[in-house]
Amino acid sequence: MTESKSSPLTSELYEYMIDHNPPLDPVQRALVETTRSLLPESAHLQVAEEQAPLLAFLVRLTGARDILEIGTFTGLSALSMAQALPPGGRLIALDISEEWTAHAREAWAKAGVADRVELRLGDGLESVRALPAEPHLDLVFLDADKEHYVDYWEEVVPRLRPGGLIVADNVFFHGEVVDPGASPAGEGVKAFNDHVAADRRMEAVMLTVADGLTLARKRND
Numbered sequence: 001m002t003e004s005k006s007s008p009l010t011s012e013l014y015e016y017m018i019d020h021n022p023p024l025d026p027v028q029r030a031l032v033e034t035t036r037s038l039l040p041e042s043a044h045l046q047v048a049e050e051q052a053p054l055l056a057f058l059v060r061l062t063g064a065r066d067i068l069e070i071g072t073f074t075g076l077s078a079l080s081m082a083q084a085l086p087p088g089g090r091l092i093a094l095d096i097s098e099e100w101t102a103h104a105r106e107a108w109a110k111a112g113v114a115d116r117v118e119l120r121l122g123d124g125l126e127s128v129r130a131l132p133a134e135p136h137l138d139l140v141f142l143d144a145d146k147e148h149y150v151d152y153w154e155e156v157v158p159r160l161r162p163g164g165l166i167v168a169d170n171v172f173f174h175g176e177v178v179d180p181g182a183s184p185a186g187e188g189v190k191a192f193n194d195h196v197a198a199d200r201r202m203e204a205v206m207l208t209v210a211d212g213l214t215l216a217r218k219r220n221d
């Protein structure tokens with residue numbers, strides 16, 4: 001068995017990491033707090049706090065101008081990526097819940113990025129299939145229904161520009177990916193991880209960020 005060199009993430013170490021990352025801005029912080037107070041049952045769906053600056057970093061690093069987000073919830077990940085877009089850049093956000101994304105719309109407006117974000121409500125897979133078929137996306141953040149991660153991947157890869165990036169969240173699915181009795185969502189993520197690892201069109205690395213995060217670049221060679 002390969003030995004891990006990862007330091008166990010104690011609460012103290014986690015706080016230390018948060019303290020040494022770019023802090024959430026006031027709109028982002030308020031969104032985290034509103035989500036926790038108004039939606040206590042569902043707040044766990046929100047991306048981890050450290051993922052907001054990471055996503056912004058990836059947008060700036062790649063210079064992404066055309067971003068697709070699949071799974072928006074109350075809008076923290078989209079907010080963070082939209083704030084990092086260059087002038088003229090845009091983000092299409094997909095979700096099925098009008099109720100949850102109402103909070104997202106409010107936060108985007110408060111942060112002054114509503115003009116660069118387009119929310120499309122409905123089934124995510126149908127919405128992706130309705131996008132132009134040719135390569136036009138620079139970055140895709142995949143964070144919706146886990147049972148369909150492989151289907152999303154298959155729709156998104158051909159629409160990604162060469163060199164484009166897919167960021168997939170929850171690739172550990174709370175540890176279920178190594179559990180023989182995984183839930184349907186856990187099985188969906190397991191199938192996704194195997195699918196990604198075998199896909200020669202992409203170069204992918206799986207990282208121990210929050211609940212597991214895969215970064216995959218479309219080969220241009």
Ligand SMILES: C[S@@+](CC[C@H](N)C(=O)[O-])C[C@H]1O[C@@H](n2cnc3c(N)ncnc32)[C@H](O)[C@@H]1O
Nearest residue numbers: 046047071072073076077095096123124144145
């Ligand atoms: C983990 S949350 C997304 C968290 C979000 N990225 C954030 O920053 O807080 C997953 C989202 O996927 C959405 N979702 C679930 N099934 C969906 C579907 N079939 N089509 C589109 N969205 C879906 C849910 O409504 C939920 O808001």
